[in-house]
Amino acid sequence: MSPTLSPRTARIASVFGLALQLARRDLRNRYLGSFSGGAWALVQPLVQLAVYSFVFGYIFRQRLPGADAPGYVPFLVVVLWPWTAFAEAVSRATTAIQDNASLIGKVALPRSALVLAPVLAAFAVHGVGYLGLLLVLLVVGAGIAPAGLAAMLPALALLFLFALGLALLLSALQVFVRDIAPALPQLLMLWMFLSPVFYGRNVMPEAARPWFDLNPMTGFAEYLRFMLLGMPAPGWPALACSFAGVALAVLAGGFAFRRLQRHFEDFL
Amino acid sequence: MSVLVQARGLGKSYPRVFRRSDRLRALVNLLAGRASGEVTPVLQDIDLKVARGQSLGLIGDNGAGKSTLLKLLTGVLTPTHGRVEVNGRIGALLELGAGFHPEYSGRDNIAMSATLQGFSADELAARLDDIVAFADIGHYIDEPVKHYSSGMVVRLGFAIVAATRPDLLITDEVLAVGDESFQKKCIRWMEDYLDQGGTLILVSHSMYHIQKLCRQALWLRQGRMQACGDVFEVTQAYLAYHERKSAGEDSRARDLDAVRGLEFHVRTMRVNGEEAETLPALEQGAALTVEATIASRDGRVPVVNIGIARGDGTPVYGVSSDMDGVQPAPLPDGDYRIVLHFAELPLLPASYTIRVHPLDSEGMRLFDTVERTLTVRGRSPESGLVRLAHVWEHAAPLSRSRSE
Incomplete structure (x- = not known):
């Protein structure tokens, strides 16, 4: 006998269970055709790490901005993987409702599970890769702080919520206005280069630096580098903007999705 | 008798979307909490009550709103007006292959369907063999559903519904796709299910099936309830309407x-x-x-x-x-x-x-x-026009049993 849950909790649990099932099926399908199967999810980031080390360590001889830095590759990896998970989650989830149009008119299922599933899948795949990379960097002595591994988890959880909020908002809007999905990759790329992913805020001109606080991604990037690499801590304005961004995305996404979901079938 | 499904003032309308700007206007209206704009009603003013153990047949012409009504009852579609209350678990067989993913194997799709119906992994594992046996499609169970014939898709779908023993079974006209022996198997299963207190809502164009399985019938005409009540009365009225329609009646009025x-x-x-x-x-x-x-x-x-x-x-x-x-x-x-x-x-x-x-x-x-x-x-299931006087000879009294 399962413990009695409130209807709301039970509903959320069922959405989550269904999303997990969908995500698992999606991942299995993605790696089904490859020989290495699930191992590919671990091998791929390692290969990518090797490529980055080669390109940035030998070809470009990228010097890290800032004196106390542990080298460019750890500097990049620590932020690039969470960003990749975030960007992939948002872009895959945006078309989730549209792609599952055949399911929506025919099967009774909680529609938010369709959006939650790709977000879960993206964070699972890249989360595993991220963890593997951090462990490798730790072992080779690239200056990763072991304590930071636990401290980064709340940041990743918030980033997950951020992605989910945006995914709910964009997937609901995409049903009505189909222009979002094609424009999204360009916007995400622009956002990536406007965020301190490939560079640090300190290489920017003095006048431009305060503006970075307005980008919710800045807080995430600087927090991760602070915790894992011991780089300077992010300022309060940047962190506040990150929190505000997450809260806004979750509220707006939840509101729009609740308002629009009962009309999806009419516009698909 | 407890009420399993109740619908009050149920209606469904689709928005009229012609130009691109219509979608944007609808979006803005809906976000502001208003109606989406101009709509085409497909179903109006449906009041329905199905008690536990009842069996209801839905009949009507193509486009009368039968499938839409089923989808509203199962929660696949959300009603524009009115409300539906359901006090039990629904098993639905609505469209051919609905909810099946063509790229995945039959087994994977069974797992997914079971999850959609709220079954845990353990419950599924316990029923998997039954489902595979009922579907009876041999080695195809491990092949992608895209390689199935439409009959196999229906077999799999019905097997899943049958194994989950829902409180209310809702089926659309999909059974007609199955072959004779499978249809018989399904009908027998449904009779069994009804005998054991199950509840059924069935859409069919076969009045024979409707009369065999249902006690009540609802006739939908152009999205409205034309008649509702005893299955024989409603089906006879419906058939008579069709006969008149094909005879092109009402054309000549007496001058x-x-x-x-x-x-x-x-x-x-x-x-x-x-x-x-x-x-x-x-x-x-x-x-x-x-x-x-x-x-x-x-x-x-x-x-x-x-x-x-x-x-x-x-x-x-x-x-x-x-x-x-x-x-x-x-x-x-x-x-x-x-x-x-x-x-x-x-x-x-x-x-x-x-x-x-x-x-x-x-x-x-x-x-x-x-x-x-x-x-x-009348409740006579005889066919034809008139009852001819007749006598059976060399006949023994019928022993009524359903499980042959």
Whole structure:
């Protein structure tokens, strides 16, 4: 006998269970055709790490901005993987409702599970890769702080919520206005280069630096580098903007999705 | 009896979206909490109550809203008006292959469907063998669903629903895809399920299936409830409507002025004492009396022909007064009146037309036609037009058992 849950909790649990099932099926399908199967999810980031080390360590001889830095590759990896998970989650989830149009008119299922599933899948795949990379960097002595591994988890959880909020908002809007999905990759790329992913805020001109606080991604990037690499801590304005961004995305996404979901079938 | 499903004032409309700007306007309206704009109603004012253990058949023409109603009841679609309350678990078989992913194997799709219906992994594992056995599609169970024939898809879908034993089973016209033996298996399963207190809502164009499985029927016409009640009455009314439709009835109306100038015309026609166009329904085997009063312009005696036809125009029986060696008797005001009496009408339940024609004294020229619609009511499952007198011989009494 399962413990009695409130209807709301039970509903959320069922959405989550269904999303997990969908995500698992999606991942299995993605790696089904490859020989290495699930191992590919671990091998791929390692290969990518090797490529980055080669390109940035030998070809470009990228010097890290800032004196106390542990080298460019750890500097990049620590932020690039969470960003990749975030960007992939948002872009895959945006078309989730549209792609599952055949399911929506025919099967009774909680529609938010369709959006939650790709977000879960993206964070699972890249989360595993991220963890593997951090462990490798730790072992080779690239200056990763072991304590930071636990401290980064709340940041990743918030980033997950951020992605989910945006995914709910964009997937609901995409049903009505189909222009979002094609424009999204360009916007995400622009956002990536406007965020301190490939560079640090300190290489920017003095006048431009305060503006970075307005980008919710800045807080995430600087927090991760602070915790894992011991780089300077992010300022309060940047962190506040990150929190505000997450809260806004979750509220707006939840509101729009609740308002629009009962009309999806009419516009698909 | 507990109510399993209740719908009140249920309606569904689709928005009219023609131009690109319509989508944007609808989006803004919906976000602001207003209606989306112009809509086309497909289902209106449906009130429905299905108690536990009931069986309801949904009938109606294509596009009458049957599938939409099923989807509203199962929660696949959200109603525009009204509300649906469901107090139990629904198992639905709505469209061919709905919810199946073509790239995945039958087993994977079973797992997904079970999750969608709220089953845990353990419960699924316990039922998996039953499902595979019921579907009976051999090694195809491990192949992608895209390689299935449509019959196999239905087999798999029905097997999943059957294994999950829902409180309410809802099926659309998908069973018709299965082959004869599978259809029989499904019907037998459904009869079993009903015997054990299951509840069923079935859409079918086969009145045979509806009458066999359902006690109640709901006839939808152009998105509205046309009739709801006992399955035999509703299906008979529905079939009669179809017969009339294909006979192209209602086309010729009687031109009274033109008829008055003729040598003979029908002044009044009464069926069982009623003068109304549509008569109260008659029980099967009841008596029928047709009374005709004929006006004669020149005072000559008419021959009166009375005929009965099926709603679709198929003649059942016709007889003239002169054939039986009689003629209408005169009335004081110069008209002629005759009464035809059937003591025990052998007509089977359906809709019929009764016609009265006056002919000239020689029985050669036909002058006027007046008709009435008559519905014969009954629970008889016999087929055809009339019950012929019959006796079975070398027959033993039937022992009623459903599990053959």
